[in-house]
Structure formats: structure tokens, C-alpha cells
Amino acid sequence: MGSEETSKPRVDRVLDAALNILAEQGLRAVSHARIDKRALLPLGSTSNYFRTRQALLEGLIAHLARLEREDFANVPPQEARIDAEAAFTQMLELQSGIFRNRTLARYALFIDLASTPDLMKPLLENRKGFELWTTATLAALGASDPLSCTTFLMATLDGALLHRISVDPEMAIEPVVHRALAACLDNDLK
Template identity: 30%
Template sequence: MPPPNEQRRAQLTDAAIDLLVESGVHGVTHRAVDRRAGLPAGTASNYFRSREALLVATAGRVVERHQADMADAARAEPGPASGDGVQRAVDLIAGSLLLAAGPHRARYLAIFELRLESLRRPSLAAALDELMAAMASFTSGHHVDLGLDIPPAAIPPMLVMYGGALFALVTGPVEAVTREAALRLAVAIVEGGLAAARSV
């Protein structure tokens, strides 16, 4: 059996992201995803046998796109560089917050919808926890590649604080998403992560 068409999977999960933002979890059905993606009826169910599998794949798509954004940031600053690694971490996190809460706002609204739904779906919660663990590992490696002065023990609390900051920006007024606000939050994230790592 040939491997699934990854482009088609992406098309379906991107459609599910749009539906999550517009209608919440209850609006995400196989039929609705097919319609939104402009694909024949039954396509989504061929790729995702259950609604839960569709929701998990959609969460995975958000994480995949987030990692691609981080990789783009790394390419803009390839390899370790001289200078204050902590300040560079602040700048990168501020840029990430601006991108996530601005042009990519919908995908993070979608992941928050999924996180709330996971309170009622243990298997979705487990899948999201696995994705977050993979994200922590990816982020740690990303920091090493860039030569940032962030110890591994700081990464988990930084991810929690990043998630909280992003939630505030994404669910608040669009006009509150400014470079200054993102920088203040990024400083708090980095300083809080470093303080947590020192206390371990």
C-alpha cells in the first residue's frame, strides 16, 4: 500500500484548523473538513479513521508548522554566534510571539481549542502531551544549534510561560500584539526559565 499523500494530509488538517477557529471542536467533522478543503466526500475519513484521529493530526500539524517557523528563524541566524545568548533568546522568543499572535493567530487559537477539548478526551490529552514533550526536545536542540545560553532545565518552564503569554496575546485584542508587549513577555519568559533552572 503506498504511503499517504502528505500534501493531502496537510490540506485536510489545515482545513480543520480553519474550522476549529470558526466553529470550535464541534464544527470539525470529516464531512466539514472535506467541504472546507474542497475535496471529495470521504477523503478525510480515508486519512483519519476517527474524529479523534483527525483532531490529533490537526494538533500535530500546528506543531509541525511551529517547528518550521523556528527552523526559518535558525536559518536567519545559522550556527552559534558571538554575543549575549540570553538577549538573543529574548529577541527570538519575542519574534516568535509576534509571528504566532499575528499572521499565524488562527493556528494557535486552534491548538488552544484542542487543549480545552482534551480535558474531556483522555487519548487526545495523551497525544497533546506527547507533542509537547517532542516540542521541548526540539526547542532544546534549537537553542543548542544557535549557541544560546539557556540550560536544558530552563526549557520546560519557558515553554509553559510561552504558552501562557501566547494565550494572552492570541485571545486578547489584536491591537495589543505589539513589539514592545512581545519583548516584555519574552524577557519574563527567559528570566523565569533561568530562575527555575537555578532552583533545580
């Protein structure tokens, strides 16, 4: 662990370690002791912040949602097709590149905690925010049915992202984004 990591507040070190364990080993591997070991903290440190597994999961989900909002929020809807294509492509590149562990963790949480939407609320709110941004972008680009196009585009991009992080890490993202936007804007999904 580098000096930048050890200079972070302990609670952030705990949550970053939990996020990485989740991404690498799955939800069942997320435990107080494993987190303490990964974060290079004395045994019992994680339980000082999160007494129960439920509290730990809530903290982990809130942490992931905050990181994603910081990285992807406050971008205005795109009004030019080339800019929209670049924005979607860059986002998928980041999510499958430097933010790969966050993406893996988010997918693991969505799958493992699908039956507990209240627990997933922060991540679902982030997704809703991205849906609204996508709809606004598609409307600005002239889609005749931006809501249907949003559903199609997000499903397509989710599939491309999952494929890239699980099957083909070298898959080119830009052609997928280009074709999906063309389907939304040129063919308009009729």
C-alpha cells in the same frame, strides 16, 4: 481558496481545513463534512483519508506537530542575551500573527484532549523539544538554575501568548520577554 491552496495534495488541504475549523470553531465543529466543504472537496473526500473521527484527530495532531517542527526546529540555542530575547519575541510574534490559527488549534487540543496524553504525544514531544532548547539557551546565558527558569519562562510566555490571541492583539511582546529573561538571569528566581 487560492490556486496555491488547490495545488496542494488533497490530504494537506483536508488537514489544513480541519486545522482552521478547529481554530475558529473548536473541536466539536471538526467533522468530515465540514472539512470537505471548507477544503472545496467532494463530500466524502475526508473520510477517504481518515475513516474515523479518531483517525482524523490523529492526522490533525500529527499535521500540526509537523508544521510547528518545520517552522521552529533546527534553531541552535542562543548564546547572547539579545539574540535570545529576539528569538523568543519573534516566536511569539509569529504564533500570535501568521500562525495564530495554529496556536488557537493547539490550545484547543491541549484543553479538550488533556485526558488523552497518548493522542497528544506529537504536540507534547514538540513542547518537550522547546523546553530543552529553552533550558540550553538559559544555561548558555548563565542561569544558575536553567530548569526552574525554563518552567517560569515558558509559563510566562504561554500566558503572554494566550493574552495576546484572546484579549489584546496589540499587546507588545518584547517587554514581556525582556522582563521574563531579566527575572531568570538577573534575579535568578530566588
